[in-house]
Amino acid sequence: MSGLVLKLQPKERVLINGAILENGERRAKLCITSPGAHVLRLRDAIHPDEAQTPVRRVCYIAQLLLTGDADETQGRNQLLRGIESLSQVLTDHDSRHHLNAATDAAIQRKFYNCMKSLRELLPREDRLLAYTGE
Numbered sequence: 717m718s719g720l721v722l723k724l725q726p727k728e729r730v731l732i733n734g735a736i737l738e739n740g741e742r743r744a745k746l747c748i749t750s751p752g753a754h755v756l757r758l759r760d761a762i763h764p765d766e767a768q769t770p771v772r773r774v775c776y777i778a779q780l781l782l783t784g785d786a787d788e789t790q791g792r793n794q795l796l797r798g799i800e801s802l803s804q805v806l807t808d809h810d811s812r813h814h815l816n817a818a819t820d821a822a823i824q825r826k827f828y829n830c831m832k833s834l835r836e837l838l839p840r841e842d843r844l845l846a847y848t849g850e
Contacts, residue, residue: 719747719748719749719750719751720747720748720753720755721745721746721747721748722745722746722747722748722755722757723743723744723745724739724743724744724745724746725739725743726739726740726741726742726743727739727740727741728757728758728759729757729758729759730746730755730756730757730758731754731755731756731757731758731761731783732748732753732754732755733753733754733755733784734754734783734784736758754782754783754784755782755828756779756782756783756828760831760832760835761779762775762776762779764776769841769845770798770801770802770805770841771802771834771837771838771841772838772841773798774795774798774799774801774802774834775831775834775835775838777791777794777795777798778795778818778822778827778830778831778834779827779831781795781827781830782827782828782831788825792822792825795822795830796819796822796823799815799818799819799822799834802815802837803815806837806840810840811837811840814833814834814836814837815833815837817829817833818830818833818834821833
């Protein structure tokens, strides 16, 4: 079986090419064989109202590219600029690792992997913002 394999929990929802699908009462496995399909698990999605911090805003750009809701050329440039801005602030080794992985994924147009790497920075951002009182 080739393509993207999604293992869905009961009642889990996923966005595929603009359509929201909800799993039934049992676990299920879907194989998406169409190349270039836009797929996002809704449990991974960031609502536009939640994109209020630097990392969440950059994650949201990756999400828009993943779902096909943004122009790829313009959005990818914006995404790479956002990652570069984050790298000016998040300079520790672990953050650098995630930012480098996000950059590589964005360059390769693997927007899910990019978003996944950026999401790893969310707990750190939450701690930093709580510490500074913002």
